Amino acid sequence: MNTLLAILWKDLVSEWRSRDRIVAMALFSFLVVVVLHFALPGADPAEVRRVAPGLLWVAYLFAALLGLNRAFALELENDALSALAMAPADRGFVFLGKAAANFVLLAVVQFATAVVFGLAFALDLVPVAGPLAGVVALGSLGICSVGTLFSAVAVRTRYREVMLPLLILPLLVPVLLGAVSATASLLQGEKVPFASIQLLVVTDAVFLIVSFLGFEYVLDE
Amino acid sequence: MPAPLPNSAVDRAANALRLPTGILLAVLTGAWLAAVARAPLDSVQGIIQKILYVHPPLAFAAYAGFALTAIGGALFLWRGDEAWDRLARASAEVGVLFCTLVIVTGPIWAKGTWGRWWSWDLRLTITLLLWFVYLAYLLLRSFTEGSERAARFAAVYGIAGLAVIPLNYFALDMAAGRSMHPENLQQGSLGAGMGWPFALGALVCLVAFAQLLARRIEIEALRSALEERVAGAPTGLERSS
Amino acid sequence: MTSGATALHGAPVVSAAGLAKRFGPITALAGVDFEVGAGAVVAVLGPNGAGKTTLLRILAGLARPSAGAVRYAGGADRRSARRFVGYIGHATFLYPQLTARENLHFTARLYGVEDADARIAKLLAELGLEAVADRAAASFSRGLAQRLAIARALVHDPRLVLLDEPFTGLDPVSADRLAARIEALRGAARAVVLVTHDLARAAALADRAIVLVGGSVAFASSGAPRSAGELEHAYRSALDAA
Numbered sequence: 001m002n003t004l005l006a007i008l009w010k011d012l013v014s015e016w017r018s019r020d021r022i023v024a025m026a027l028f029s030f031l032v033v034v035v036l037h038f039a040l041p042g043a044d045p046a047e048v049r050r051v052a053p054g055l056l057w058v059a060y061l062f063a064a065l066l067g068l069n070r071a072f073a074l075e076l077e078n079d080a081l082s083a084l085a086m087a088p089a090d091r092g093f094v095f096l097g098k099a100a101a102n103f104v105l106l107a108v109v110q111f112a113t114a115v116v117f118g119l120a121f122a123l124d125l126v127p128v129a130g131p132l133a134g135v136v137a138l139g140s141l142g143i144c145s146v147g148t149l150f151s152a153v154a155v156r157t158r159y160r161e162v163m164l165p166l167l168i169l170p171l172l173v174p175v176l177l178g179a180v181s182a183t184a185s186l187l188q189g190e191k192v193p194f195a196s197i198q199l200l201v202v203t204d205a206v207f208l209i210v211s212f213l214g215f216e217y218v219l220d221e
Numbered sequence: 222m223p224a225p226l227p228n229s230a231v232d233r234a235a236n237a238l239r240l241p242t243g244i245l246l247a248v249l250t251g252a253w254l255a256a257v258a259r260a261p262l263d264s265v266q267g268i269i270q271k272i273l274y275v276h277p278p279l280a281f282a283a284y285a286g287f288a289l290t291a292i293g294g295a296l297f298l299w300r301g302d303e304a305w306d307r308l309a310r311a312s313a314e315v316g317v318l319f320c321t322l323v324i325v326t327g328p329i330w331a332k333g334t335w336g337r338w339w340s341w342d343l344r345l346t347i348t349l350l351l352w353f354v355y356l357a358y359l360l361l362r363s364f365t366e367g368s369e370r371a372a373r374f375a376a377v378y379g380i381a382g383l384a385v386i387p388l389n390y391f392a393l394d395m396a397a398g399r400s401m402h403p404e405n406l407q408q409g410s411l412g413a414g415m416g417w418p419f420a421l422g423a424l425v426c427l428v429a430f431a432q433l434l435a436r437r438i439e440i441e442a443l444r445s446a447l448e449e450r451v452a453g454a455p456t457g458l459e460r461s462s
Numbered sequence: 463m464t465s466g467a468t469a470l471h472g473a474p475v476v477s478a479a480g481l482a483k484r485f486g487p488i489t490a491l492a493g494v495d496f497e498v499g500a501g502a503v504v505a506v507l508g509p510n511g512a513g514k515t516t517l518l519r520i521l522a523g524l525a526r527p528s529a530g531a532v533r534y535a536g537g538a539d540r541r542s543a544r545r546f547v548g549y550i551g552h553a554t555f556l557y558p559q560l561t562a563r564e565n566l567h568f569t570a571r572l573y574g575v576e577d578a579d580a581r582i583a584k585l586l587a588e589l590g591l592e593a594v595a596d597r598a599a600a601s602f603s604r605g606l607a608q609r610l611a612i613a614r615a616l617v618h619d620p621r622l623v624l625l626d627e628p629f630t631g632l633d634p635v636s637a638d639r640l641a642a643r644i645e646a647l648r649g650a651a652r653a654v655v656l657v658t659h660d661l662a663r664a665a666a667l668a669d670r671a672i673v674l675v676g677g678s679v680a681f682a683s684s685g686a687p688r689s690a691g692e693l694e695h696a697y698r699s700a701l702d703a704a
Contacts, residue, residue, distance in 0.1 A: 006571035014559035017598070079553030083614075086522055087572040088544040146381060153374045157364040166360060167378060170353040171385045174392035181396060195395045203388050210384055214377040217298050221370065221525040368486055369526075451487045 003089040007097025008104075014074060015105060021070045022105055029063040029113040037120050048121055053183035056117050057139070057176055063109050064140070065165050068147040071102050072155040081152075085219045095215035099148040106140050128186045135186065138200040139179035142207050146171050149211035152218050174203045227442045229304035231293075235438035242432040249425045256418035272330040274418045278426035279323045280348060284386075286316020286430060287351060290358065291383035294376030303445065306372040309379060310362065311437035315430060317355040323348050343393045350389050354382040473535060474499045475622045475653035476521055476543075480530035483516050483677075490516040492677040493530070500535075500621070501651040503644060505658060505668035507697055512674040514657045515551075518624045521655065522549040535621065545573065548620030550628050554611040558600035562591055562610050565599055566617055573618035585613040590639070605636045612643065622653045629660045641667060661697065665690040673700040 015021055036055045040048060075081040084094055114132070118125045125132060146168050154163035178199035182192045257274050293309030296302075327345045328338045339345075358378055365371035477497040483490045491513045498504045506514050519525040520532060523540045534543040556565050563582065570578035586592050589609045594602065599610060608628070615623065625644075629637050644667050647654050658664050664671060665687040673681040673696065681700035687693040 002571055002574065006568055010557060010560065010564075010568050013564070014557060017559045074557070077558060078556045079551070080555050080557060082524060082551070082553070083555035083569075084572075086524055086544055086547065086549060087569075088542065088574070089572045149381075150378070153361070153365075153377070156366075156370070157361065157374075158366065159364055163361065163364060166357045170350045170357065171381055173350055174385065174388040177392040177396045199388075199392055199395060203392075206384050206388060207381075210377075210381050214380065217373050217377055220373060221367075221519070448487045449484070 001093065003087075003093040004097040004100065007094055008100045011071075011074070011098065011101030012104060015101075021067055022108060024070075025063045025067045025105065025109045026112050028066050029059050029109055030116050032059040032062050033113065033117050033120050045122065049123070049187060050184075052117075052121055052123060053180045053187055055121075056114070056183060057180050059113055059117065060106075060110055060136070060139070061143070061169075061172070061176070063113065064106055064143045064147060065168075067105055067109070068102060068144075068151040069154070069161050069164055071098060071148060071151050076155060081219070085221070091216045091219050092212040094219070095148060095212055098152075099144045099211070102148050103140055103144045106144060107137070110136055110140065123187065125187075128189075131192065132183065132186055135179060135182040135192065135200075138182075138197070138204060139175055141204045142175035142200065143168075143172060145204065145207040145211045149214055149218065152215065171207075174199060178203065227304055227307075227445060229302055231304040231308045231438065232442050235435040235442070238431055238435040239439065242428050242435060246425070246428045246432050249421060249428055253418065253421035253425045256421050260418045272326050272333075274422040276323060276326040276330055278419075278422040279319050279326065280344075281423055282426040282430040283316055283320035283323050283348065283351065285427065286312050286319060286434075287355065287379075287383060287386070289434075290316060291379040294372075294379035297372060298376045303369075303372065304442075306376070307438050307441045307445070308434075309376060310372075311434050311441055313355060313358050313362075313375075313379070315433040315437055317352070317359060318433075319426070319430060320348065320352045320355055324352055343390070346393055347386070347389050351382075351386065354385070358382065475535045476532065478521065478527075478530060478532040481517065481520060481527050481532070482529035483513070483520065483525065484528045489677050491520075491527070494674070494677070494679055496521075496672075496679075498622070498653045498655055500653050501648055502669045503648050503654040503656060503667050505656050505664035505671040506674060507658070507661070507664060507671060507693075508674035508680075509701065513677040514674055515626055517674065518549070518551070518626050518655065518657060521622070522547050522624050524549075545618070546621040548615035548618070548623045549626075550611055550615045550624070551626045554599075554607050555614060556599045556602075556607060556610060559598060561596045561598055562586070562602075562613075563595045565610065566613060569614050569617045575618050578617075581617065581619070582613075585616060588643075589613050604631055605633060608632060609636065609639075612640070620652070622655070623647055624655045624657075626657045627659065628656070629658055629663055637663070661694050662690040665693040671696070673697055675700060 033055075036059065040051070072081065075084065087094075114125055114136075117123070147164070150167045151164050154160050154167060157163045178196045182196040182200070185192045185196070253274070257271055260271070260274070289312035290309045293305045293307075293312060297305035297309060324345075327348070331340055331345075332338050358375055361378055362371045362375045365374050474497050479495050481491050481494040481496065494513070494517060496517065506517065508514050516525065520527050523544050526540075532540070534546075538546075557568070560568065563586070566582045566585065567578060569575075570582060575581060586595050589612060591606070591609055591613060594606060599607065602610060608631075612628070628640055632640065641663060644654055644656065648669075656664065656667065668683075669686050671681075671683045671687055671693060672679050680703060681696050683693075683696065687696070
């Protein structure tokens with residue numbers, strides 16, 4: 001547990017001092033929103049409202065991929081990854097610490113992006129802010145778990161930046177479908193269907209377990 | 222003295238299966254083709270319907286292949302015996318072939334029956350996702366430097382890929398409306414005279430899979446032994462001093 | 463516990479037999495036996511590509527051998543042995559955004575070091591890092607970074623200290639300090655494995671020396687090398703013979 005907090009603290013403090021990841025993620029996210037706006041020229045508001053949830057999550061996915069790719073770049077700089085591999089700490093908790101840090105950073109960016117998104121597409125997200133935050137959190141949990149696991153993998157392959165999306169996008173389909181469905185219901189002012197939440201929770205649980213256990217083998221030489 | 226060939230359970234099974242599956246494959250394929258030719262023509266779909274004897278059987282093999290990949294990977298992580306990794310890799314390479322065939326035959330059938338080249342119905346989509354996972358698995362293996370590391374990374378990914386299949390199923394089921402896919406082809410829903418060609422088709426695919434798998438494992442085992450020989454590993458060899 | 467600098471070979475802290483490591487068709491190590499006891503410094507010499515780094519990484523638990531076994535004192539397995547191994551490699555393992563002190567605290571937490579504050583204060587003092595303790599590691603010169611890397615490796619008071627070419631690129635003063643540090647480790651009954659190209663230092667510090675060539679032990683001294691010249695002679699002969 002100590003390990004988890006130590007790593008979480010280290011990542012957040014490092015990020016706070018350099019702010020490079022979060023700025024890049026946020027900027028990229030905003031750009032994606034703008035591009036998406038241009039991708040729907042002259043669409044009528046009702047149509048936009050229908051596709052908005054999907055668009056929002058596309059923006060979130062891009063931001064997440066960008067952030068996750070950088071997550072282990074910090075560790076590679078002075079081969080700190082080997083140092084982590086040599087530590088007697090339980091690697092599952094190293095994973096949790098890293099995933100938690102990614103989650104926090106992503107959450108900050110997602111919040112900012114939601115604001116920009118609401119502005120760009122004339123959507124009032126305030127009334128559903130609470131439940132929306134919950135849905136986004138569930139989605140991010142899934143993204144950050146397999147994302148952290150496989151960014152540790154991708155960063156040691158030959159085409160690191162490209163490898164990560166190739167690996168995790170097929171895996172993230174359940175997360176995406178659940179999150180988009182839940183978000184869509186919220187934006188329509190309806191109750192979130194239980195099925196979506198159930199899907200998200202189960203997927204998150206499966207991913208967390210696989211990643212927690214799998215990280216042990218991923219840190220080895 | 223030549224380096225001893227790997228002799229794990231996996232390799233022995235592969236060696237044992239090679240000949241029998243080869244023979245079985247030849248026999249079954251003959252029987253299957255005969256059955257397909259004799260099967261009645263579907264009144265609505267016409268000759269295209271005969272893809273039924275190919276498409277789902279290929280899918281069985283594709284899914285079985287990935288299950289083997291994931292299980293082989295898991296056993297490799299647990300036991301450390303690289304023979305399991307051989308199984309995982311061979312299964313992935315053979316499986317992706319079958320999966321590709323499913324993706325290719327799907328649209329052919331779809332065009333013939335519904336007039337569209339592609340449909341996002343549940344089964345085809347989930348197989349498409351599996352195909353992407355297969356490809357990512359193989360890319361991961363080739364882009365990772367170090368065969369032991371590649372094996373480990375791939376094993377973890379294989380397990381994640383297997384875990385996501387049921388998740389994808391529920392996700393797509395939840396998200397989709399009505400599926401365009403022909404409903405579950407159980408015993409009763411197959412028309413008269415379709416049972417045998419279908420069952421034979423399934424058998425042919427599985428046996429073909431086993432045959433290709435056995436051969437691929439053998440190639441991998443030989444390559445491994447060759448590498449060991451080149452490296453002059455101290456296992457079973459006199460070292461040149 | 464063995465005492466003082468006179469105990470050349472205390473109980474083995476780590477011993478390895480028949481170590482082999484293959485990377486595909488390349489053999490990095492081909493059957494190496496190795497042992498180092500408490501209070502001993504073993505120098506590992508050899509040309510580039512001889513397998514010295516591979517050997518250290520296996521001892522550190524970073525890499526798994528293709529064949530052979532490594533045994534640690536007290537029957538610890540690879541996992542639990544990490545607790546008492548310290549490794550100084552080519553990379554510094556430092557986080558550039560964190561200060562020296564924070565880097566050390568982080569490592570201390572990873573290793574579950576008790577009374578970390580006192581230990582870190584002591585290390586900072588011993589390695590002359592007090593002045594820069596609260597500066598970000600990114601701003602450190604090579605020498606400073608090296609010293610911090612050493613402090614980081616010693617935070618958890620490891621029983622086995624592995625050093626991979628630590629003298630490379632160090633100015634003479636820092637190098638002398640490092641040599642003194644190694645002597646101190648020996649005095650504290652720690653086991654030290656020193657990979658180096660610096661034959662003079664190796665001769666001065668080592669209780670035993672081995673020469674690796676092409677993944678095998680080409681020469682192993684029976685005791686401490688008497689002089690740099692003797693060591694160099696042994697080294698060259700080993701190279702020629704291989």
